[in-house]
Amino acid sequence: MTNTQVTLAQIDNYGPWTVTPNPRKEVDLQTLQSRLYADLSQLVGMHGGYVFFTRFDNMVAITNGLDLEDHARIQESIGNRYPVTLSFGIGTSTSPRDALVDATALLQEAGSAQDAERAEVLAGQTTEPTPAEDDDVHLAHFDVNDATGEYTDELDAYSTFIHIEQAYASLMRYLHDAHDGLAFFVGGDNVIAVVPDLERAAYEDAIRHVREDVDMDLKVGVGSGVTAQDAGMAAKHALEICREDGTHVEGL
Amino acid sequence: MTNTQVTLAQIDNYGPWTVTPNPRKEVDLQTLQSRLYADLSQLVGMHGGYVFFTRFDNMVAITNGLDLEDHARIQESIGNRYPVTLSFGIGTSTSPRDALVDATALLQEAGSAQDAERAEVLAGQTTEPTPAEDDDVHLAHFDVNDATGEYTDELDAYSTFIHIEQAYASLMRYLHDAHDGLAFFVGGDNVIAVVPDLERAAYEDAIRHVREDVDMDLKVGVGSGVTAQDAGMAAKHALEICREDGTHVEGL
Amino acid sequence: MTNTQVTLAQIDNYGPWTVTPNPRKEVDLQTLQSRLYADLSQLVGMHGGYVFFTRFDNMVAITNGLDLEDHARIQESIGNRYPVTLSFGIGTSTSPRDALVDATALLQEAGSAQDAERAEVLAGQTTEPTPAEDDDVHLAHFDVNDATGEYTDELDAYSTFIHIEQAYASLMRYLHDAHDGLAFFVGGDNVIAVVPDLERAAYEDAIRHVREDVDMDLKVGVGSGVTAQDAGMAAKHALEICREDGTHVEGL
Amino acid sequence: MTNTQVTLAQIDNYGPWTVTPNPRKEVDLQTLQSRLYADLSQLVGMHGGYVFFTRFDNMVAITNGLDLEDHARIQESIGNRYPVTLSFGIGTSTSPRDALVDATALLQEAGSAQDAERAEVLAGQTTEPTPAEDDDVHLAHFDVNDATGEYTDELDAYSTFIHIEQAYASLMRYLHDAHDGLAFFVGGDNVIAVVPDLERAAYEDAIRHVREDVDMDLKVGVGSGVTAQDAGMAAKHALEICREDGTHVEGL
Structure with missing residues (x-):
């Protein structure tokens, strides 16, 4: 849990x-x-x-x-x-x-x-003395589909920045209000969110929300672990699968 | 110029x-x-x-x-x-x-x-050989009125962050589209914008825009100089005058 | 041990x-x-x-x-x-x-x-699986008696540097050759040595050696611990006792 | 001058x-x-x-x-x-x-x-208003001949360190007392000295002194310039010539 x-x-x-x-x-x-x-x-x-x-x-x-x-x-x-x-x-x-x-x-x-x-x-107080569990931390690593080809190499740097920022702002509010998650921009076109144990439908919904709100296409890799680093590395590998397979949600 | x-x-x-x-x-x-x-x-x-x-x-x-x-x-x-x-x-x-x-x-x-x-x-190419002038760079330093009392000490940290982020997003788009300025979040509740030579009315308009758009009150100090540092330090001093006098636009 | x-x-x-x-x-x-x-x-x-x-x-x-x-x-x-x-x-x-x-x-x-x-x-290989012990690491923290009053505030900076450097060079060779210790300059007038379990006489001998060799007066605090940090902090506290009491070897 | x-x-x-x-x-x-x-x-x-x-x-x-x-x-x-x-x-x-x-x-x-x-x-006070000259700063960059082959790859790390340290200690005292120079260890087996305008004989003498004193072979590249960086880069290039040609003093 x-x-x-x-x-x-x-x-x-x-x-x-x-x-x-x-x-x-x-x-x-x-x-x-x-x-x-x-x-x-x-x-x-x-x-x-x-x-x-x-x-x-x-x-x-x-x-x-x-x-x-x-x-x-x-x-x-x-x-x-x-x-x-x-x-x-x-x-x-x-x-x-x-x-x-x-x-x-x-x-x-x-x-x-x-x-x-x-x-x-x-x-x-910290989580102790509750024993650490493999699903203590859930992280979702989002990025923008083909950000370099669609934005960085095409628009001027500030216009790209505005687009990325809008996608992030839309996502951070949605995840917070709808799913108790905390999303943070971490550079480039990447957002990492710490989330509860969410279903696939929640991620699909979040991605749809951002597309409808600001017309940006996101994908997400999700991972769990005892620590943020374990969860985060699993999420990164799941995101790589999205890149390779052209999918939008992986890791669940 | x-x-x-x-x-x-x-x-x-x-x-x-x-x-x-x-x-x-x-x-x-x-x-x-x-x-x-x-x-x-x-x-x-x-x-x-x-x-x-x-x-x-x-x-x-x-x-x-x-x-x-x-x-x-x-x-x-x-x-x-x-x-x-x-x-x-x-x-x-x-x-x-x-x-x-x-x-x-x-x-x-x-x-x-x-x-x-x-x-x-x-x-x-750089500005050379054009001689440097006192009004080559214009910077505007914005912050949120009483951010600590209204937000940091009152709301949870993420809700404060969402408010600050919304004000910034609103300002960055407005300054870019309406006034050819580039605004950047620099931490806390501070935004620094590099701008053309704008009139006071432009700053009042930008502050009004953010208030109407996201219900956040900003103030701004404006400064000019040969370099960003000269302009930026002048803008900071102008912002201090806003704080002391309760004004919204200073330095023009 | x-x-x-x-x-x-x-x-x-x-x-x-x-x-x-x-x-x-x-x-x-x-x-x-x-x-x-x-x-x-x-x-x-x-x-x-x-x-x-x-x-x-x-x-x-x-x-x-x-x-x-x-x-x-x-x-x-x-x-x-x-x-x-x-x-x-x-x-x-x-x-x-x-x-x-x-x-x-x-x-x-x-x-x-x-x-x-x-x-x-x-x-x-590391020390595992041998269980860690309180006396695994011994550190000796040396400094120069009244280095500021005798050298830094009196001589030019390079002459002070030469004196400090000579004391260090003399100490590092002595501890290595006579006592299997490894001494390192760590800034100012401080030398930290990792040593075996030495008797008080060994430290007195080392200090005498440096005095006779290069005419510099040292003092030393010694500490032991499971880690370098534990041993080092004990050695620092022992060195403070030297400073307060005007003694030359403390911590044993 | x-x-x-x-x-x-x-x-x-x-x-x-x-x-x-x-x-x-x-x-x-x-x-x-x-x-x-x-x-x-x-x-x-x-x-x-x-x-x-x-x-x-x-x-x-x-x-x-x-x-x-x-x-x-x-x-x-x-x-x-x-x-x-x-x-x-x-x-x-x-x-x-x-x-x-x-x-x-x-x-x-x-x-x-x-x-x-x-x-x-x-x-x-700084050198102003005296105009800067190409020979304001003289730097000499010394290193140990084949330090890796003779020491780092052959002796244990502390014994190598003692050798390097001895060469440095010998050189720093010699240059200071005999030639008004200030020599500093800069890592590895490198020493950089800021010196007056010295003749080739002075460098040959310094290298001989270190060899006789501690049995270590040094070489040196010398450079001059308006700034330390100019002089230092010239000295590095001169030292590269020593490496290529097997010489002991270059740059004069």
């Missing part, structure tokens, strides 16, 4: 920091944010987890396989190497959406994202 | 590389992409330019102040340190939109984004 | 790569090397291990706590993100010196460091 | 920071130091300069081509992205040794390396 562990990682008091005492150079903020994300990806990834950059000051991670001590060590490592600190809220649920709702509530109870006193909160 | 120099940076043959010989671990791809972006930001930023992560495999940069040799040295530096290479197409125009259209066309003429033979293309 | 697991990490065919087809820019090589070292430190460190930069193209790691699969995943992660690959030879022994001799021999048997065909070798 | 501009970069109050409030994890310190060095290399390198890691908390840079404003922007960029700050002392001289003596004195006058109040000092 799905048992997704979701961690909300929030940079403490980041907004005020970026303009104190004066606005900091944008190039430095961009570098700071993207490297902090890369480091968090590696640290969480060593335990099999995934991190999505989301808004960069608020990142969402799938952390099945990481206990509280692992979270604390990651906070310490970031705190030792960056001028900012991270707070973590952790939620678990059969619904990824509910898990993130719980994770967010824990951080909000601890204080505002712009509270200068709130730092390195670690709130919530 | 506006004379924006836009560079399209495209990772060569990236899609096929990510699945050769088998799909590579997502955590490594995320780390690679975000660090490549961070490095490109620093390298371009040393000359006063801005890079936007866009789709990560296709990044858009404002490169006034960088000549062809600067571009070539950046390609060399990335090529020496990453397992992938970058191609650059460069366009200049009074319209940022047109500049990117030209930059894209140059790369498309050189070959497909998934052409294994196309590598480290450097195509296009 | 001491059971040190030492991994020799060697960049494959690095020398030829740095001059193919022409010498690559030194700034890029320096960046590549130091970031590769930083990444390896984090990846090994997530499992409790330590990496020493040594010659950068040949790095020595204390890897108790990492099995062969962990090593393979680290190779894969580096291979996915860098233009070069790493080979690993692993040795275990009650003598750190012998462990590294064995680790080196395994790589040499697999091919030359400049063999274009040899890539991502993973050779040797 | 030689006119070397040397910058001493010192992390402010680093020693106390590493143990406040308790000793920080060594893996994080190693990562912080090596990434800070990599970033400084890139930032200085964009202007043609070289940085040597030296002791990591004290780094030496050849900064011909960078003015005071460039130095200030680099300090700002590091300060925006790291939990520590950098102070810079700048000296210029026909003698690299004297330039670093002057650079060090300026920082020492501003306060101790462990003064909690001293931060982001920028002291000294």
Whole structure:
């Protein structure tokens, strides 16, 4: 049964920091944010987890396989190497959406994202002592059919970007509202969604929704596993089957 | 007069590389992409330019102040340190939109984004020998009014993310279609747009459009300069005035 | 009983790569090397291990706590993100010196460091299935007494550097030849040595040797643990006691 | 005429920071130091300069081509992205040794390396307004003859390391005391020295000194230029001629 562990990682008091005492150079903020994300990806990834950059000051991670001590060590490592600190809220649920709702509530109870006193909160419980199961995490890896041939090599880069962005926006709202899933753009024309245990019909419906909404054709590979990495790699292989066979949903 | 120099940076043959010989671990791809972006930001930023992560495999940069040799040295530096290479197409125009259209066309003429033979293309011309002017680059820095109080501290993290994303999607399409501007999400609740020389009414119209379209309140600081960094820092200071005075458009 | 697991990490065919087809820019090589070292430190460190930069193209790691699969995943992660690959030879022994001799021999048997065909070798066995013990790893953390007051704030930077370097050179040879230890400069005025289970007299002797050899006064904190990190943190705390109490050897 | 501009970069109050409030994890310190060095290399390198890691908390840079404003922007960029700050002392001289003596004195006058109040000092003058000349910077790039065949593939890794280290220690003291040069290990079996305008006899003498002192055979390529990068690339090409022709000194 799905048992997704979701961690909300929030940079403490980041907004005020970026303009104190004066606005900091944008190039430095961009570098700071993207490297902090890369480091968090590696640290969480060593335990099999995934991190999505989301808004960069608020990142969402799938952390099945990481206990509280692992979270604390990651906070310490970031705190030792960056001028900012991270707070973590952790939620678990059969619904990824509910898990993130719980994770967010824990951080909000601890204080505002712009509270200068709130730092390195670690709130919530991990899936332990429930034993890990092969279907704890379900990931769906979507991409756009022939994105290079239809868009990248044909339209100007911004028009392609608008198309990709529209498909993503349509998909993220649909999966969230209709199926309790959390979808994230991960670069190129790729979206990875953490989802409950959905039927094939749900994926076909999601793809149809995006086609009707914004006229973009998606395909999806689905995978399950003990960790995000296991599920994600299974989803990637399923997506490769879509590519080879010209199908739209594989892995179920 | 506006004379924006836009560079399209495209990772060569990236899609096929990510699945050769088998799909590579997502955590490594995320780390690679975000660090490549961070490095490109620093390298371009040393000359006063801005890079936007866009789709990560296709990044858009404002490169006034960088000549062809600067571009070539950046390609060399990335090529020496990453397992992938970058191609650059460069366009200049009074319209940022047109500049990117030209930059894209140059790369498309050189070959497909998934052409294994196309590598480290450097195509296009920079603004030289036209002398740099104080109004070559116009940047508009938007954010959401009281994003922390209205969204981050109130809604769950994904619902906040959907709201921010909708405002951004609405703004990016409006600025592009109505005003030849290119808007990019830069983290948190911030969007930076490279624009032509627009009147105050255009910004008020854009903010009204987003409010009517998705019920989100934006404000904007506008700045001009010889480089993106000069224009961007002026825009940030103008945005601080909005915050202090409760206004919606400053810097014009 | 001491059971040190030492991994020799060697960049494959690095020398030829740095001059193919022409010498690559030194700034890029320096960046590549130091970031590769930083990444390896984090990846090994997530499992409790330590990496020493040594010659950068040949790095020595204390890897108790990492099995062969962990090593393979680290190779894969580096291979996915860098233009070069790493080979690993692993040795275990009650003598750190012998462990590294064995680790080196395994790589040499697999091919030359400049063999274009040899890539991502993973050779040797880890300590498993022997159960981990609290005294598997012994680390000694040395520094120079009042280095800032005696050297950094008094002499020019290069003369200080020569003094520090001489103390380190004297210590590294002594510990290796007399006590089977491997000492590494880790920055500032600090040297960390992985050692067998030594008596207090051995440390006093080493400190006396350096004083007589190059007229520099050292102190040392010693610690033991299941992993390098456990032993290293105990050694740091012992060194703090030296600082507070004005003693020369603590932690035994 | 030689006119070397040397910058001493010192992390402010680093020693106390590493143990406040308790000793920080060594893996994080190693990562912080090596990434800070990599970033400084890139930032200085964009202007043609070289940085040597030296002791990591004290780094030496050849900064011909960078003015005071460039130095200030680099300090700002590091300060925006790291939990520590950098102070810079700048000296210029026909003698690299004297330039670093002057650079060090300026920082020492501003306060101790462990003064909690001293931060982001920028002291000294650059070579301006003296016009840059083709022979402002002289670099000598040394390596060990057949290091792979004689050492890396033959001895255990630590014994090789001791040999390389001894050659380097012998060379650094000789060049400093006899010829006012500053030599730095840069990884592998490579040493780069910034030197005055020396005759061929001086290099032959240095190589003979190392051979007699520690029985290691070196060769050297020498280059000059307006910046460290120009001089360094010329030196690398000269060293390649040594490799091809079996000679010991090239580039003069």
